[in-house]
Amino acid sequence: MVEELLLEGCKQNDSSAQQELYNKYSPRMLSVCYRYAKTREDAEDMLQEGFIKVFTQIHQFESRGSLEGWILRIMVHTCINHLKKNKRFNESIDLLHAENIGIREDYIPSTLQAKQVVESIRSLPIGYRTVLNLYAIEGYSHKEISSMLDIEESTSRSQYTRAKSLLESILIKRNILTRPLTVKNWFSPVKVK
Numbered sequence: 025m026v027e028e029l030l031l032e033g034c035k036q037n038d039s040s041a042q043q044e045l046y047n048k049y050s051p052r053m054l055s056v057c058y059r060y061a062k063t064r065e066d067a068e069d070m071l072q073e074g075f076i077k078v079f080t081q082i083h084q085f086e087s088r089g090s091l092e093g094w095i096l097r098i099m100v101h102t103c104i105n106h107l108k109k110n111k112r113f114n115e116s117i118d119l120l121h122a123e124n125i126g127i128r129e130d131y132i133p134s135t136l137q138a139k140q141v142v143e144s145i146r147s148l149p150i151g152y153r154t155v156l157n158l159y160a161i162e163g164y165s166h167k168e169i170s171s172m173l174d175i176e177e178s179t180s181r182s183q184y185t186r187a188k189s190l191l192e193s194i195l196i197k198r199n200i201l202t203r204p205l206t207v208k209n210w211f212s213p214v215k216v217k
Contacts, residue, residue, distance in 0.1 A: 035082050049092060052096075053075075100162055140198070144194045152186055156183075
């Protein structure tokens, strides 16, 4: 189906259009959910909850920007709400010694396998992982993150700094990275519009 027809079918609660939309976007959205979840089951729960929101709110999509970007925003917010509801994020915020971590200029070699990086990110404490995902991967500003997570903007910045430092250590320990990172902004946020 052409995306406009697919969208109209979903707005009419057509189950075949909903299934097709789900089939088209669920693999990418599951990978988004997986970055925030502790387990695959949690990611699948987030995905299902997110698509329920997509289908109940589809009439609000005004065709400004891409449908995929709109769905992505719903998924990210669903993941954040899931973490907050289960109190996993707030329990993991640890600012102890955050001011002692220096921000390094960094570089990740182009040969680095994406799967290894994702698994390394997933090994971070959930607070660090959440802020890293929101800022570096989803492209939200620290101000937006602070609003989404009900934390101070400075907390978001500290969590991001701490996450980058810890991720670098993990990558070095796993022999994915052989030296400290040296090029500025090794994550360049890109927001899907």
